[in-house]
Amino acid sequence: MFPAAFDYIAPGALDEVLSLLGQHGDDAKVLAGGQSLIPLLKLRFAAPVIVIDIGRVDGLEGISRENGHVRIGARTRHRDVESATDLRGTLDVLLDAAPLISDPLIRNMGTVGGSICHADPAGDWGAVMLAVGAEFVVKSAGEERVLPAAGFFQGPFTTGLQSNEVMTEIRIPVGSGKSGGTYLKLERKVGDFASVAAAVHIVLGGDGRVASAGIGLCAVGAHSIKATAAEAALVGQEPTDDVIAAAARLAGDAAEPKADIRGSAEYKRDVARVFVQRGLHTAIDRAQGAAA
Amino acid sequence: MAVETAEATEAARQAMGGIGVSLARKEDARFIHGQGHYVDDVVLPGMLHMVIVRSPHAHARIKGIDSTAAMAIPGVVAVVTGELLAQHKLAWMPTLSGDTQAVLATDKVRFQGQEVACVIAETKYIAEDAAALVSVDYEPLQAITSPQQAIAPGAIVIRDEKEGQTDNKIYHWEAGDKDATDAAFARAAKVVSLETFYPRCHPAPLETCGCVADLDPVTGNATIYMTSQAPHAHRTLFAIVAGLPEEKIRIISPDLGGGFGNKVPIYPGYVVATAASLLIGRPVKWIEDRTDNLISTGFARDYYMDGSVAIDENGKFIGLRVNLLSDNGAFFADAQPSKFKAGLFHIVTGSYDIPAAHIVANGAYTNKAPGGVAYRCSFRVTEASYFIERLVESAAVELGQDPVTIRLNNFIQPEAFPYQSASGFEYDSGDYPRAMQVALDMLGYDELRKEQAEKRAKGELMGIGVASFTEVVGAGKGKDYDIAGLRMFDSAELRVHPTGKAILKLGVKSQGQGHETTFAQIVAEELGIPASDVEVREGDTDNTPFGLGTYASRSTPVGGAATAMVSRKLRDKGKLIAAHLFEADVADIEFARGKYNVKGSPDNVKTIQDIAFAAYTNLPDGLEAGLEGVTYYDPPNMTYPFGTYLVVVDIDKGTGQVKVRRVVAVDDCGVRINPMIVEGQIHGGLTEGFAIAFMELITFDDEGNCIGSNFMDYLIPTAWETPRFELGQTVTPSPHHPIGAKGIGESATVGSPAAFVNAVIDALSHLGITNIDMPLTSDKVWAALRSKGVTE
Numbered sequence A: 001m002f003p004a005a006f007d008y009i010a011p012g013a014l015d016e017v018l019s020l021l022g023q024h025g026d027d028a029k030v031l032a033g034g035q036s037l038i039p040l041l042k043l044r045f046a047a048p049v050i051v052i053d054i055g056r057v058d059g060l061e062g063i064s065r066e067n068g069h070v071r072i073g074a075r076t077r078h079r080d081v082e083s084a085t086d087l088r089g090t091l092d093v094l095l096d097a098a099p100l101i102s103d104p105l106i107r108n109m110g111t112v113g114g115s116i117c118h119a120d121p122a123g124d125w126g127a128v129m130l131a132v133g134a135e136f137v138v139k140s141a142g143e144e145r146v147l148p149a150a151g152f153f154q155g156p157f158t159t160g161l162q163s164n165e166v167m168t169e170i171r172i173p174v175g176s177g178k179s180g181g182t183y184l185k186l187e188r189k190v191g192d193f194a195s196v197a198a199a200v201h202i203v204l205g206g207d208g209r210v211a212s213a214g215i216g217l218c219a220v221g222a223h224s225i226k227a228t229a230a231e232a233a234l235v236g237q238e239p240t241d242d243v244i245a246a247a248a249r250l251a252g253d254a255a256e257p258k259a260d261i262r263g264s265a266e267y268k269r270d271v272a273r274v275f276v277q278r279g280l281h282t283a284i285d286r287a288q289g290a291a292a
Numbered sequence B: 001m002a003v004e005t006a007e008a009t010e011a012a013r014q015a016m017g018g019i020g021v022s023l024a025r026k027e028d029a030r031f032i033h034g035q036g037h038y039v040d041d042v043v044l045p046g047m048l049h050m051v052i053v054r055s056p057h058a059h060a061r062i063k064g065i066d067s068t069a070a071m072a073i074p075g076v077v078a079v080v081t082g083e084l085l086a087q088h089k090l091a092w093m094p095t096l097s098g099d100t101q102a103v104l105a106t107d108k109v110r111f112q113g114q115e116v117a118c119v120i121a122e123t124k125y126i127a128e129d130a131a132a133l134v135s136v137d138y139e140p141l142q143a144i145t146s147p148q149q150a151i152a153p154g155a156i157v158i159r160d161e162k163e164g165q166t167d168n169k170i171y172h173w174e175a176g177d178k179d180a181t182d183a184a185f186a187r188a189a190k191v192v193s194l195e196t197f198y199p200r201c202h203p204a205p206l207e208t209c210g211c212v213a214d215l216d217p218v219t220g221n222a223t224i225y226m227t228s229q230a231p232h233a234h235r236t237l238f239a240i241v242a243g244l245p246e247e248k249i250r251i252i253s254p255d256l257g258g259g260f261g262n263k264v265p266i267y268p269g270y271v272v273a274t275a276a277s278l279l280i281g282r283p284v285k286w287i288e289d290r291t292d293n294l295i296s297t298g299f300a301r302d303y304y305m306d307g308s309v310a311i312d313e314n315g316k317f318i319g320l321r322v323n324l325l326s327d328n329g330a331f332f333a334d335a336q337p338s339k340f341k342a343g344l345f346h347i348v349t350g351s352y353d354i355p356a357a358h359i360v361a362n363g364a365y366t367n368k369a370p371g372g373v374a375y376r377c378s379f380r381v382t383e384a385s386y387f388i389e390r391l392v393e394s395a396a397v398e399l400g401q402d403p404v405t406i407r408l409n410n411f412i413q414p415e416a417f418p419y420q421s422a423s424g425f426e427y428d429s430g431d432y433p434r435a436m437q438v439a440l441d442m443l444g445y446d447e448l449r450k451e452q453a454e455k456r457a458k459g460e461l462m463g464i465g466v467a468s469f470t471e472v473v474g475a476g477k478g479k480d481y482d483i484a485g486l487r488m489f490d491s492a493e494l495r496v497h498p499t500g501k502a503i504l505k506l507g508v509k510s511q512g513q514g515h516e517t518t519f520a521q522i523v524a525e526e527l528g529i530p531a532s533d534v535e536v537r538e539g540d541t542d543n544t545p546f547g548l549g550t551y552a553s554r555s556t557p558v559g560g561a562a563t564a565m566v567s568r569k570l571r572d573k574g575k576l577i578a579a580h581l582f583e584a585d586v587a588d589i590e591f592a593r594g595k596y597n598v599k600g601s602p603d604n605v606k607t608i609q610d611i612a613f614a615a616y617t618n619l620p621d622g623l624e625a626g627l628e629g630v631t632y633y634d635p636p637n638m639t640y641p642f643g644t645y646l647v648v649v650d651i652d653k654g655t656g657q658v659k660v661r662r663v664v665a666v667d668d669c670g671v672r673i674n675p676m677i678v679e680g681q682i683h684g685g686l687t688e689g690f691a692i693a694f695m696e697l698i699t700f701d702d703e704g705n706c707i708g709s710n711f712m713d714y715l716i717p718t719a720w721e722t723p724r725f726e727l728g729q730t731v732t733p734s735p736h737h738p739i740g741a742k743g744i745g746e747s748a749t750v751g752s753p754a755a756f757v758n759a760v761i762d763a764l765s766h767l768g769i770t771n772i773d774m775p776l777t778s779d780k781v782w783a784a785l786r787s788k789g790v791t792e
């Protein structure tokens, strides 16, 4: 468990990071919290020539509200989301997901942006970001792009991010309706990645019908999955038990799990269904109880 | 004489720290302050580092090894291969079970992770870089991943290098009486059967294995710092394997970060590091990483068991039949007494009065890591206990009886001890119904059964699991029990210095059990020297008497007995000195709690400290100076700890997750020396039992790739998932042990898995679900429910 030799640099400015990335391309790796990259280095699954630590770059951390968005700096630690209790009522799903990510040691170090860029199909933030309809701000030398979460996750550890780009911010739109959400995760022990997890985020209209629905699934496919058919089955509907059960079945159908040591494909698909069903009930109860 | 108040007596008892006092552990200060001293803390001048190149294949022929690229890296000192070792007759070594094991593979690799070459370099980084460059040309062969596959006709022969070995069978072993058992089954009113698998798991001590071998080229002295639960046995085996003169070998096993059986065998890494130090003339350090430890060192269990109990018309068990097939991996390197090919599995009659039993055991080679060790279990007692307790659960279900009632009806009764079991053990003492009753009362069993019925009516799943285990621990006696010929006695050497402070040296070796405290307490009890004045030393073969080491819960039963006996020896010598000081007859000297007096004058005392001083300053003529002794204790029998464990679970129908609501554990380990340490041992064992029942698993895919090779895949529980434990006790002393103690290190690992599994089965049996093999992961429970049409 010793990594191969590499160069290490920790620039103080984003421009410097971007120019180094432009220069080294695929030979470089950005280091954020290190909770995925360092294990990969130690197992020698990754052997970059240079590791560029973004830990000293200002302005990449923090959670704020602006222009109908919640903005999360890419280097914001999981732990900081966990303690952002003022998100309760607006983005329940973030608050419920954060404490389920691994254990406190990992949460103190790991970053939201790092998790999204790493794109582990079993990473929790991917499903959450799909459920809340987040956008990702990514920069390269001289260019900035804003990528929607939907479509960003393309395969295991594969995203729409280019090798010369750094993610700087996550933007989550927050509307004015009553919202509620939650995150359910099946893990084998604390600190484990999900066997199956589901993120649910619901906005109710003034008429009590579902105004918008976001459902993200974790660890049941090659990448985080947005359960679009299930979402569509909810929008405009009164959230009855039958409507919820039908949507949950569609979410289960959207899962593309593979059998492994954690269970059969049928098992994972059914747990996805059960979690979405339970999650929708909680989300709707919360939204109904919430002040607009 | 002043009238002693109850408080003063209690204060004196605490200050002495004898038997029954929950003395804070003497060793904890250094551990809590991060000042423990482990093998990896050993740094010697000129020390080199060794890394092992391991096989990626489970079964492959080696066509060539090219180490040129590795050797070309600056700082690489040597690349050791099997071929090089063969020149020194060290390519193969004997195992604890009388088989042979490759030190470094020469002809074939036989499991994934097998040791193929070793790189020795100036730093560990360099060694790792070079190891990645050792190129081995493999010709993959078909891998055999189960013992059933292994013994099927026509299976590829794994051990084709062994003369006369034409198949993959290792041993055939039987215990009990076949004819008597057949007769019992012939007259049975009912026969209940169970087929179950106790999967492979791993002791996974937090400190992995490793060593620093330091062979002095000038003196020829070999000092080997080693993660060893049995340093003396290892020294002797080193002398035999490596042909080193034994008086020049010194094994030092410093603080151990857990062992659980994993540090009983001798591993190839130790042998190569030692050989390399000898050849190079510099110290060589080898420390496993987590994956090395999980994929190549002593695993546990991997037993396929099926059997039946014959029951008469009154519901009494009259016969037991068990067949087992063990998966021993590529080399038969199990750690167990040599005469017993399946360890002490024949304790399988458990806590029940079963007049006839017959056990048939077969072992097979597979392409998996070797070295079946008893993971916190006395030589396969865990598998046996699991089987009988699961079979009794099945019998309860089939007979429609409460699992408590069926046990009470069949227990060996308290007046039946010493009890001769059908498979050949003599149980020393026990009171099984009482332990059961204490557990039932603690749990509130009847209330919970009512709750279960109400829940069941609503379609909710709740279960109560029962297990009443009996263990057999503390081997010898030496005549019947030996490892590689070394008889299983143990030793204690006690030296009291002139100021009355003592050093106790033992042949056993703590891995976290608290020996420095417990054994000092035995001396305090027997000799009246406060436990705080007794320093306990273990692990250095130059400075401790020969012993067989710590495993199979044998330290207190054997090493503890030796400690009591040597203390008594010194106590008797003290009488001679006291008689001299009092100018009285020895026959008139009395001793109690560290004080000697002449009969009839209890107020005029000489303390043990006075006596110790006199032993060096004022001796009677003709008496040898000093207050020092050594005892080698060969136990007349083993001890038989027992208990009842009760578990309550709730099951989530939607996900199959099992939530353990309560665990009540009533243990009887005879006399408890340090009750706090005993409870700590039970907590640890229950945690591991819980983990084995629900989480821990080493498994393999069809190609023999090991799944479970790091702590993301090999799941050990944290405080978060571990249930809360409610402990109770009964005390039935062992009649043959000097202080009545039985050993507690392993009871909970032995007894609890069946209780956890029985609880789940109890929740599901009304649906027709009778068995799920461990670990009871949520997907397996879900699949069982789904097979019966249950869903959320």
Ligand SMILES: Cc1cc2nc3c(=O)[nH]c(=O)nc-3n(C[C@H](O)[C@H](O)[C@H](O)COP(=O)(O)OP(=O)(O)OC[C@H]3O[C@@H](n4cnc5c(N)ncnc54)[C@H](O)[C@@H]3O)c2cc1C
Pocket: A029, A030, A031, A032, A033, A034, A035, A036, A037, A038, A039, A074, A075, A100, A101, A102, A103, A106, A109, A110, A111, A112, A113, A114, A115, A116, A117, A118, A120, A122, A123, A124, A125, A165, A166, A167, A168, A191, A192, A193, A194
């Ligand atoms: C034991 C353990 C358990 C874990 N359990 C969970 C779990 O239950 N759920 C879960 O979701 N995660 C889990 N993780 C992963 C953890 O959440 C990581 O923190 C996260 O995946 C990566 O974030 P990081 O900041 O540590 O990124 P790093 O490890 O520093 O980087 C990860 C990857 O992302 C790239 N990267 C990082 N930041 C940026 C950026 N701003 N722009 C562009 N590229 C970037 C890096 O180049 C690298 O390729 C676990 C990790 C460990 C070690």
